[in-house]
Amino acid sequence: MTETRLDAVKLDGAGPVYDQIRRAIRDLVVSGEWQPGTSVPPEHALMEQLGASRMTVHRALVQLAREGLIIRRRRSGTVVATPPASHAMLDILSIPEEVRQLGQAYAYEVLARTDGRPSPEVAELFGLKRSDKVAHLLVVHRADGKPHVLEERVIHVAGVTGLSDEDFAGTPPGDWLLQHSLWSQAEHAISAIGAGEEQAALLDIAVGEPCLLVERRTWNQLQPVTAVRLLYPGFRHRFVGRFGPYGAA
């Protein structure tokens, strides 16, 4: 248990006091000056050192604890946490947004739509009964005219209202669903796969070309809403994220 020097905590006078305290301590932690395991001075000490009230110091410490930089326990005090396993964040944008952010012209085309019952595989994967009604969609999204991503989607009809009257002429299904359905939970998986024959033709790439496959399933209160497979040609796509040891940067 290393010592912490109390006078290392220095306020900079910018913004609310509680936030100055928070930043001051955070900087000591992320700079490594206060190593994991060292104990942070108790609230009373900081309160006297900094000339702030206990509640103000408390507020700063509570926030740092919520951010995972410190761990607080009654009686035994506050110690610097060891950085947790990191989480990388990937922004999930709608595909039109994604394309426009790249500065390219967006277009899409609904290649096929069938309304019916789920195939056994789909029902299994998605937790549906064979008797539930679903819509299948096949959409290709284009950026500057070139195929950008191939979307295969299954929508659980009972989970969305107004689906049967919608032809997706004005809005691609993903965006339409965002506006017309609620979701409370999603899961996605990223993997790599070679393009199949049909897929290669639609994406205008060679068969076997490595692609990023993003599979996403969405529920609302345990009821399935939609499942989608997005196939991105690998050589022109990368998902980028930035972060720090304690969370998003």
Place this chain on the structure above:
Amino acid sequence: MTETRLDAVKLDGAGPVYDQIRRAIRDLVVSGEWQPGTSVPPEHALMEQLGASRMTVHRALVQLAREGLIIRRRRSGTVVATPPASHAMLDILSIPEEVRQLGQAYAYEVLARTDGRPSPEVAELFGLKRSDKVAHLLVVHRADGKPHVLEERVIHVAGVTGLSDEDFAGTPPGDWLLQHSLWSQAEHAISAIGAGEEQAALLDIAVGEPCLLVERRTWNQLQPVTAVRLLYPGFRHRFVGRFGPYGAA
């Protein structure tokens, strides 16, 4: 601007009052009962309705605002936010951990190590001067004896202490670095690529086989620490994340 019914906020008596209030309002928002754009009752109203002090109500609302569910402005009040673009979280585990979580036996092998200057590409990619010293490493990680992932790593010698004395016999470089260096910022990218000839041989797969490529670069206070390319055979790997509309689930 829709109306919000004040009496919709109901406490459940479990845990701290401020947290009951927070959860009660959060539930109204995520259930869609309070649509985006509707205004949340002012602190005074909630205070009277719930029989709590203003500071307690305040605390709940401040926290909800930090979580992005509501937006607060002086005088104009508090309104329900429209859900932001989602972030998906991918847990970044150390590779030994990753393998063990799959219930498989972990092993690794350092295939090559060279200490020297960065190649022009590496220097460019990583923001190093040609004169900086770097170590190159090539490591294969195995799960139950089979190649799991191929790691190509560059380490900026000046950014880490004790590197030259370390032979990575006991700990793979990624884990060793976590223990012996600080980092404040990281960036990673995921893409799909076909295995090259050498890579295919080391991973025991066919040339051109689709693979997930994870590239990660790490800095400490703007100084480069390490850059790594992790090549996962695509057919046996997927990165999975779970989340909700307002963040991690």
Place this chain on the structure above:
DNA sequence: ACTTGCCAATTGCATATGCAATTGGATAGC
């Protein structure tokens, strides 16, 4: 030694209070 019980240090939570900052909307003046 080992166990039990107690004390005090430390954090957690809630309240009451006061003032500052922002700004929508009303009002007065032109």
Place this chain on the structure above:
DNA sequence: GCTATCCAATTGCATATGCAATTGGCAAGT
């Protein structure tokens, strides 16, 4: 009508205060 001004509603921040809950460590007793 249009603009400048003021007012009041609302949130933001800090303090002072008191009690509750947890628990490390000491002390007493066996």
